[in-house]
Amino acid sequence: MAQSLPLRKPILSFLTLMLLVLGCTLTGAGTANLAATQTALAHAVIQYSTSAGGSPTPMSTPMPGSRIAPSPTRTQTPAFTPTASSTATQTATLTVVHLSTPPGESGTTRYIIDPVAKDYAAQKRAPAGADVYAGNRYERPFTAETMDYLPDVDLERVELRIDSPWVYVTFQFVAARPDGIGKTMYGAEFDTNKDGRGDYLVWGASPSDGNWTATGVEVWKDSDYDVGGPRPQLSDAPWTGGNGYDRKIFIGGQGADPDLAWIRQIEDGAKVQLAFKYSAIGNAPQFLWNGLADWGVRRPDWFDYNDHFTQADAGSPLPIQSDFYPLKALWGVDNTCHDAYGFTPTGMEPGLCQYYGRISGQLCWDINHTGTCDATELSPASIAGDAISLGQGACPASGFKSTVTDSQGRYSITDLPAGTYCLGFKHVPAPGFLINPNPMTVTLAPGEAKAVNLSIPW
Ligand SMILES: [Ca+2]
Ligand SMILES: [Ca+2]
Ligand SMILES: [Ca+2]
Ligand SMILES: [Ca+2]
Numbered sequence: 001m002a003q004s005l006p007l008r009k010p011i012l013s014f015l016t017l018m019l020l021v022l023g024c025t026l027t028g029a030g031t032a033n034l035a036a037t038q039t040a041l042a043h044a045v046i047q048y049s050t051s052a053g054g055s056p057t058p059m060s061t062p063m064p065g066s067r068i069a070p071s072p073t074r075t076q077t078p079a080f081t082p083t084a085s086s087t088a089t090q091t092a093t094l095t096v097v098h099l100s101t102p103p104g105e106s107g108t109t110r111y112i113i114d115p116v117a118k119d120y121a122a123q124k125r126a127p128a129g130a131d132v133y134a135g136n137r138y139e140r141p142f143t144a145e146t147m148d149y150l151p152d153v154d155l156e157r158v159e160l161r162i163d164s165p166w167v168y169v170t171f172q173f174v175a176a177r178p179d180g181i182g183k184t185m186y187g188a189e190f191d192t193n194k195d196g197r198g199d200y201l202v203w204g205a206s207p208s209d210g211n212w213t214a215t216g217v218e219v220w221k222d223s224d225y226d227v228g229g230p231r232p233q234l235s236d237a238p239w240t241g242g243n244g245y246d247r248k249i250f251i252g253g254q255g256a257d258p259d260l261a262w263i264r265q266i267e268d269g270a271k272v273q274l275a276f277k278y279s280a281i282g283n284a285p286q287f288l289w290n291g292l293a294d295w296g297v298r299r300p301d302w303f304d305y306n307d308h309f310t311q312a313d314a315g316s317p318l319p320i321q322s323d324f325y326p327l328k329a330l331w332g333v334d335n336t337c338h339d340a341y342g343f344t345p346t347g348m349e350p351g352l353c354q355y356y357g358r359i360s361g362q363l364c365w366d367i368n369h370t371g372t373c374d375a376t377e378l379s380p381a382s383i384a385g386d387a388i389s390l391g392q393g394a395c396p397a398s399g400f401k402s403t404v405t406d407s408q409g410r411y412s413i414t415d416l417p418a419g420t421y422c423l424g425f426k427h428v429p430a431p432g433f434l435i436n437p438n439p440m441t442v443t444l445a446p447g448e449a450k451a452v453n454l455s456i457p458w
Contacts, residue, residue: 121149158291196232196350204263220245245300296332355447360412
């Protein structure tokens with residue numbers, strides 16, 4: 001991939017440097033069950049990106065796309081007053097000269113769909129199952145105590161696109177909110193060694209317009225692998241042993257590379273987009289990532305938040321959790337499940353999004369008795385109306401899903417979690433009723449689309 005075109009118009013930016021003072025109060029252990037958590041998050045669907053034609057894009061291959069013309073540069077006015085530290089803050093004003101801004105991007109490499117609380121805002125609650133404190137999943141776009149809805153914190157969809165040397169993360173939320181400008185942080189965590197602990201946090205304060213700005217943008221690294229505490233994603237609160245993301249790589253333009261990371265509004269403020277250099281996360285070819293929006297806590301040193309806050313401290317957005325409702329200290333936060341970039345997940349990764357796969361194929365008459373469908377046998381196949389059955393587990397499992405073949409003998413069974421299935425069929429018309437003559441055990445990886453042709457003995 002070619003290098004991006006550098007802009008040579010220097011721009012000035014006043015920056016506010018924030019020093020976070022760490023103040024963790026954390027010990028002990030919880031008893032959360034990972035499998036139960038992942039099941040509870042089954043509705044958080046990860047989907048493959050599609051081009052205009054709609055075919056799946058391999059997760060490891062960023063799609064090429066035309067670039068948007070660079071945004072005009074300008075003199076930036078500080079609009080961001082960091083307020084992340086609740087204990088003590090020191091500020092310093094400095095001037096940074098920027099040499100280049102990101103070229104802009106189009107297209108999508110990966111995206112994550114997040115549950116939306118908008119329809120439940122009047123009831124002052126999150127949708128059932130969307131917030132799982134024990135599993136580090138938050139659907140908390142509300143204020144503490146009064147549960148006022150925060151539409152700019154309610155993520156709907158987060159997109160990731162790698163167009164080296166740039167990485168773009170685009171945040172679609174329910175609606176912009178004036179009070180969120182300069183305050184609501186939009187970001188992504190990157191777990192580059194895939195152990196369930198974020199290794200990098202890239203986030204930026206909600207920008208005021210469509211020009212790229214480094215103001216309010218931060219890149220953090222966890223230098224000692226303690227994000228997530230003893231048990232990644234699961235609550236260990238109260239745990240005092242860690243310092244979360246502890247190393248500031250880039251704060252508002254200050255860092256070894258003053259052009260490392262940027263943020264801007266797109267689509268007239270309906271979305272926010274981060275751009276940062278791929279090198280900021282070590283050009284990692286594989287990683288787990290998740291998006292987040294945070295207006296209420298904003299403490300990199302407190303990740304994961306369910307280790308820092310006990311559930312009693314955190315509160316709950318779910319009235320059914322009557323011991324904890326409403327939200328308390330852990331409020332104004334929304335995050336997504338974790339998506340795999342560049343590799344096929346095993347399905348056991350902590351916090352992993354649910355991936356749904358597909359088994360599809362065609363029936364044929366096995367005229368030459370090879371036990372498989374040859375091309376010459378598939379082309380005339382018009383075996384319509386035959387029943388295709390799917391069971392969960394190895395054969396002879398049955399009874400999970402079914403469909404019938406179309407006029408060309410084709411079938412497709414979708415929305416399948418990763419696992420092992422028994423695929424069979426029943427040929428209805430003459431010369432007889434063949435029930436599962438060749439049931440096949442099929443194993444699906446997370447999100448896999450597998451083609452399986454089924455032959456009818458001739
Ligand atoms: Ca959401
Ligand atoms: Ca990690
Ligand atoms: Ca933990
Ligand atoms: Ca750390």
